Amino acid sequence: xxxxxxxxxxxxxxxxxxxxxxxxxxxxxxxxxxxxxxxxxxxxxxxxxxxxxxxxxxxxxxxxxxxxxxxxxxxxxxxxxxxxxxxxxxxxxxxxxxxxxxxxxxxxxxxxxxxxxxxxxxxxxxxxxxxxxxxxxxxxxxxxxxxxxxxxxxxxxxxxxxxxxxxxxxxxxxxxxxxxxxxxxxxxxxxxxxxxxxxxxxxxxxxxxxxxxxxxxxxxxxxxxxxxxxxxxxxxxxxxxxxxxxxxxxxxxxxxxxxxxxxxxxxxxxxxxxxxxxx
Numbered sequence: 001x002x003x004x005x006x007x008x009x010x011x012x013x014x015x016x017x018x019x020x021x022x023x024x025x026x027x028x029x030x031x032x033x034x035x036x037x038x039x040x041x042x043x044x045x046x047x048x049x050x051x052x053x054x055x056x057x058x059x060x061x062x063x064x065x066x067x068x069x070x071x072x073x074x075x076x077x078x079x080x081x082x083x084x085x086x087x088x089x090x091x092x093x094x095x096x097x098x099x100x101x102x103x104x105x106x107x108x109x110x111x112x113x114x115x116x117x118x119x120x121x122x123x124x125x126x127x128x129x130x131x132x133x134x135x136x137x138x139x140x141x142x143x144x145x146x147x148x149x150x151x152x153x154x155x156x157x158x159x160x161x162x163x164x165x166x167x168x169x170x171x172x173x174x175x176x177x178x179x180x181x182x183x184x185x186x187x188x189x190x191x192x193x194x195x196x197x198x199x200x201x202x203x204x205x206x207x208x209x210x211x212x213x214x215x216x217x218x219x220x221x222x223x224x225x226x227x228x229x230x231x232x233x234x235x236x237x238x239x240x241x242x243x244x245x246x247x248x249x250x251x252x253x254x255x256x257x258x259x260x261x262x263x264x265x266x267x268x269x270x271x272x273x274x275x276x277x278x279x
Contacts, residue, residue, distance in 0.1 A: 001039065003032045007047040011035070014054055019067045019151055020207040022229035034069045068152045071227070075115040076171035078122045083222070083251055086273035087123070091218065091249060092130045098217075099143050107144050108216045112240075113224035114148035114201070117159025118168070121191060123220070124198040125177060141198065147213060149204035156201050162191035206232075210239045217245055223253035237261050241278055250276040 011031050012023045023030065035050070042062065044050050053062070078084045099105045109127075111120040127144050150156050169178060169189040182189040202213065206228070219240050225233045240250050241264045250265065251273070252258065258265050258276045265276035 001032070001036055001046055003028060003047045007051050010051045010054075011047070014051075015066070015070055018063060018207075019071065019205060020232050021070060021227045022232065031070075035066065038065055038069050064153065068154055071151060074223070075118045076168070077118045077177075078172040079119065079222070080254060081172070082272040083220075084122055084126060086270040086275070087218075087251075088126045088130065090270050091275070092126070095143075095217065096130075096134060096137070096139060099139060100137075105143060107218075108214065109144070109146050110213060110216045110219045110243075111146065111148040111199075112204075112210075112219055112221040113206075114150050114155075114159060115152075116155050116164075116168075117148065117162060117199070117201070118164075118172070119220060119222070120146055120148035120159070120199045120201075121162065121195060122172075124195045125181060127198065128195060144198070146199045147202060147216075148199050149202040149213065151203070151205050153203055156203055159199075160201055162196045163188035164191075165189075206236055210236070211243065213243065215243055215245055216248060218249040218251070219244060220251050221253075222251065223256070225252060225256045234260065238264070241265065244278040246278060248278045250278070252276070 008028050008031060012027075015021050015023060015031075032047075035047070039045075039047070039050055042065075044053065095107045099107065109123060111123060114120045124146055127146070128141070131139055131141050131144075148159065150159070163185070164182075165188060169182060178189070181192050181195055183192070184190075204210065204213070206224075221236075221240065225236065228236065237250070237258050238261070241261070244250065249268075250258065257274070259267070261276075264279055266279055268275045268277050
């Protein structure tokens with residue numbers, strides 16, 4: 001299918017308007033690659049017909065499917081590993097001190113851009129194990145709350161089901177955790193209920209106000225900001241700052257940073273991991 005410059009420019013603006021993703025002029029191939037299968041499934045004969053339908057404000061489902069096609073859901077359990085090691089060895093120890101200082105303290109953690117749930121459930125497993133090790137020190141699961149959000153309702157439905165295929169379960173998950181937290185049911189591996197119940201999922205579009213999510217002790221937003229332009233990135237990072245408690249942490253992906261926001265964040269390094277602490 002031919003994708004004209006006119007249709008490409010319209011689709012770029014449509015995608016940016018609806019989910020904030022900014023595609024540069026050299027990303028014509030990406031729109032073609034991601035949306036051509038969608039056109040065939042809808043029996044839309046050309047990109048020009050697609051843009052014509054979008055101009056007429058077609059169904060919410062088509063809009064949702066376009067956003068889903070353009071937002072990659074690349075994820076895995078314990079992705080990149082070192083951020084989770086930092087969370088386990090350093091951040092959770094800090095949270096333990098906070099809980100001891102403030103009776104009834106609820107540590108709130110947000111997986112922003114959670115895709116199909118692997119990041120949020122990785123966080124939940126680490127907290128569950130931390131509580132097991134510290135249960136005689138007055139630490140319980142009631143001291144923690146995990147929120148997870150994504151723009152895609154389809155990704156969220158999979159995350160809520162917490163049922164994963166072999167290929168998904170074998171990416172990043174140790175054999176011990178696989179045995180401890182999952183059961184094989186037909187073709188899927190089902191996550192244990194006690195871990196599932198630790199996470200609450202929300203549908204959220206980053207072009208909207210994020211404040212309805214509340215305040216957090218730590219925000220994971222890894223490999224999400226790379227899809228936005230500089231203005232949108234800064235806007236999101238400033239919203240995160242307002243939502244973090246004093247001295248709260250923001251963690252970004254390996255190709256992302258908040259160096260331009262040094263007036264509101266202090267970088268804190270633990271090995272290969274950089275956390276941005278609210279000033």
